[in-house]
Amino acid sequence: MPDNILVYDAPQVRGIPESDPAGNIPPDLLQNGIEVIIPVWPQQSPPGEQDTLIVRLTRNGVVEFISTTTYTSPITAPEIIIPIGPEFLINDGIVELSYETQNFVGNPAYSASRTLTIDHTPVPVNLPAPDFPAANIWGYLNCSSNPPVWNGIEVKVPPLPAFCQIGDVCAVEWSGYSTLNGSGTVIPGTYKRIDKTLLSAQEIAVGFSITVEPFVPHIEPMKKDASGKAGYSIYRGFRLIGSSNSGVVKIDRIIPGENLPCGP
Structure with a gap:
């Protein structure tokens, strides 16, 4: 033409x-x-x-x-x-x-x-879920959590698959819910996405942590019988090459014996 x-x-x-x-x-x-x-x-x-x-x-x-x-x-x-x-x-x-x-x-x-x-290459969608190192043995973050939840919530991404490469991007997504099991509607304003470029073979081999912050708006709305849910997806350039199951942490910030949430 x-x-x-x-x-x-x-x-x-x-x-x-x-x-x-x-x-x-x-x-x-x-x-x-x-x-x-x-x-x-x-x-x-x-x-x-x-x-x-x-x-x-x-x-x-x-x-x-x-x-x-x-x-x-x-x-x-x-x-x-x-x-x-x-x-x-x-x-x-x-x-x-x-x-x-x-x-x-x-x-x-x-x-x-x-x-x-x-490209129809199968994309794994059930990689191991992230976890929450500060949660107690019952899976809760509460007023006794260390570090305090208002300082941010650590999300630990586990070791990544062998097909990952230095330079890939791991996108961690977090949302808050008014239920204990991460079900229902996302609480407005709580969603956050953190993109982490994989910088070393060690990050792929052992995983890494990111912190969900600031407290407002991503954590503060979860006061009682609430939860946060996190998952991650791996991208090579713009192409999705893997995604994880979701990890859920329960959140209860009500001070024992009171009807008020703990916080900063």
Whole structure:
């Protein structure tokens, strides 16, 4: 295609960050299909005439998926969503996603291509759960915990799988609940994600700890018969390569004999 009519940015795919140059398709999207987001082009045909949108998915220059849709001008929606089913995402490898528009007299305009990576390598989702070194033998953090919960809660990530490499990122996620078993709705404001870049073979071999802080808002709402839940996911670049079961710690900050929570 002539370079001088390449006028659109590459299309985006819902659920795949623009910042990921490889366009790794997450496992759930490989299973369910993807949605391509096409911003409506600024120069449409005259009112009442038809524009055509053509979306292509190619591999090594060979078209594996094509969608052709016509729209009567003016198109008032800010964007158009084109689904691509999982049957087109079966074969592993690199594909290119692009689109073309044609106005009512057939003049074309083209987008740049978006690289997407299809990889069905199984991702383990039941790695050992993290634990909470300050919890007592009954699995509680309370007013007697050392260090005090208002100084932060230590989450210990266990030894990581042998497939981990220095430079991978371990993302630890924490949420608070108004139940003792980490069930129900997350307490607003308690969620926190901490990304830890693996810096040494020792961190992979023996694990590491992170601290959930500050007390407000991530811990303070859990006062009585509450809990915190933590899990971790491992990423290589933008690609998920493993995730853990969740660890739960019970939290009861009510001062014995009183009806007030302990705290700073």
